[in-house]
Amino acid sequence: DQQVKQNSPSLSVQEGRISILNCDYTNSMFDYFLWYKKYPAEGPTFLISISSIKDKNEDGRFTVFLNKSAKHLSLHIVPSQPGDSAVYFCAASGEGGATNKLIFGTGTLLAVQP
């Protein structure tokens, strides 16, 4: 059972435009959400996070929006740059217990065209 879902395997946008990556989750116990960026043959790099008590968090070109009632979050990248081309993973934690292990989606490959 996939608790965190990224239904778009890939996304292509033009340089300078907005990239919107989406993520849905099923477990209402999740209380913290993160986005990671991953290049091939490297580990995930942390981008931005949001607590369930907030609905928006912004860091430079990156903004994460959380809609708890819809169990949906999104990552906005504005403006998109060619260097943003990578796989983006949504992750969630807080399903219970003190482990705070991360549950990941399957990723979305973002291609930013020059």
Add this chain to the structure above:
Amino acid sequence: DTGVSQDPRHKITKRGQNVTFRCDPISEHNRLYWYRQTLGQGPEFLTYFQNEAQLEKSRLLSDRFSAERPKGSFSTLEIQRTEQGDSAMYLCASTPTGRQTQYFGPGTRLLVL
């Protein structure tokens, strides 16, 4: 560089051999996690350490897998009698107590022939 480091970065082995990976977390991060990532999937949780104590293991961690963190600093993940299905990227992450953001190392890519 004070990030999470992993060694080796790549490992090719024959089926049936044992392999061991090492992870050095960010200094003073007392929480350490191991994940495994296969092609087309996101990382999947394997096990978690708080200091030297292994507090949770996923059912993905079969009896052939063992992890240690003897002094609460670096950690090792050993796979005995490797199988082709063990081929994957093994990722280590760390975080300090009270924080939920995990910082990942570069991973060890294992190929079992």
